[in-house]
Amino acid sequence: MRIKIKLILCILGTLFLMQLSSLLPAGEIPEFQQITLEENIGKVCYAVTVADVNNDGKPDPVALSENRLIWYENPSWEPHVILENQLDLDHVCLAPHDIDGDGLIDFAVGAGWTKKGTIQWVSRDKENPDGLWKVYPIHIEPWVHRMRFADVLGKGKPQLTVSPLNKTEGDGVRLLAFEIPDEPRNDRWPLTVMAHRFNRMHNHWHVWDRTLTASQEGIHFLKGAEDQFKPEKVSSGAAGKTPNQSGAGEVKFGFAEGNQALIAAVEPMHGNHLVVYLQNACPKGAWERTVLDDTLGRGHALWLADIDGVKGDEVIIGHSNPASGDIKGPGIYIFTKENEAGTEWEKHILDNGGIAVEDLIAHDFDGDGDMDILAGGRDTHNVKLYLNQRSK
Secondary structure, three states: OHHHHHHHHHHHHHHHHHHHHHHOOOOOOOOEEEEEEEOOOOOOEEEEEEEOOOOOOOOEEEEEEOOEEEEEEOOOOEEEEEEEOOOOOOOOEEEEEOOOOOOOOEEEEEEOOOOOOEEEEEEOOOOOOOOOOEEEEEEEOOOEEEEEEEOOOOOOOOEEEEEEOOOOOOOOOOEEEEOOOOOOOOOOOOEEEEEOOOOOOOEEEEEOOEEEEEEOOEEEEEEOOOOOOEEEEEEOEEOOOOHHHOEOOEEEEEEEOOOEEEEEEEEOOOOOEEEEEEEOOOOOOOEEEEEEEOOOEEEEEEEEEOOOOOOOOEEEEEEEEOOOOOOOOOEEEEEEEOOOOOOOEEEEEEEEOOOOEEEEEEEOOOOOOOOEEEEEEOOOOOEEEEEEOOOO
C-alpha cells in the first residue's frame, strides 16, 4: 500500500513539474504584438509614462515630444493632444499625479531644459474638456531633466522630485523635492534640496523611503528627512578618465528570482555598458556587479519587470544608436537571469532596428496580468507599444 502511495505521489510530482516546466520554460520570453501608436511624434519622443487620463479604469499610454504631450486612449489607442506649443522647447520629462485632488490625473512637466529650465504642472480645462490643458508654473531650475512623485520627506503624501542634468551653482546638481501646497494653482510649492554634491545626474528612482541616484560619481542611495539626506554609495560605476566616461546614467531597482535585491544601470551616462548589481545578503550585504552587455550604442532607457511570469524581474534595455556587436539595433532587448548567482544572463531581442529608444516603461496595458512595454524613439521619432502575449 505504501509503495502504491509513494508511486502515485511520484507520478503526481512528475506531472506537476512537467506542467510547471511547460508553463515556465527556462531562458525564454513570450512573444509580443507590436503596435505603432505614433509614426512621427516630432523631433524626439523624450519621455513616456502611463496614466488613466480619462478616468475609465484603463491605463493609457502617454508620450512627450519636444513640443507636445499626447495620451493614447486604451484600447482604441486614439491619440489626444493635451499640450502643444505652450511651453519652452524642449519638453523633456513628466510625471502623472492628481495634483489638485479632484480625482483626475494631472501632469508635472519639465521643459526648456538646455536653456531656461521650467517646471510646471498641467491640468484639464473643465469648461473645455476636449481642448488643450492649462499650465501652472512651479519653479525655474536650469537643466531640469527627470521628475517623479514620491514621499521622500516623510510627510504622508508625495512630493515632486526633480533632478537636473548639470549643476548651475555650488558643487553639484540640486536634487529637489517640491511639496504640493493646499492651493497648487496659486500658492508657492515649498522646496527642499535633497542633494547638491553629485554631477551629471542623468536619472533618479525611488525605493520605499530612499532615493536612488545615477550620476558622474556613480550610484547612491539617499535617505533622510528635510535637508538631512545622507548618501550611501552602491558603486562608483564606470571607471573613466573623463566625466563622460565615468559613473552611471540610468538606474532602476527591483528583485531578481529568489527575492534578491537588484539594481540595473547603464554605465556611464549614455554609455555602452548594461550592468546589474545583486545584493545577496540583506540588509547590508555587498552589491555584486555583473556586466550584461558592453556593446550598446547610447544606452538610454531602462526598466525592471517580470516579463515571463517566473517570479523575478527581467532587465529591459533600450538604446538609440547602432551597437558595436553583432546585434546592431538600435532597439530593445530583454535579459533573463540564467543562474542562481546572477552572473549569467541571456539576451533576447524585442526590437532590432525598429526604434531608436529614448525612453521606455513596462506596465500591464491590456489587463491580462502580463507586463507590456511602451517605448518612445529619438531619431526614429516613433512611439510603440509591445503587448505581451504570454497569456494569449
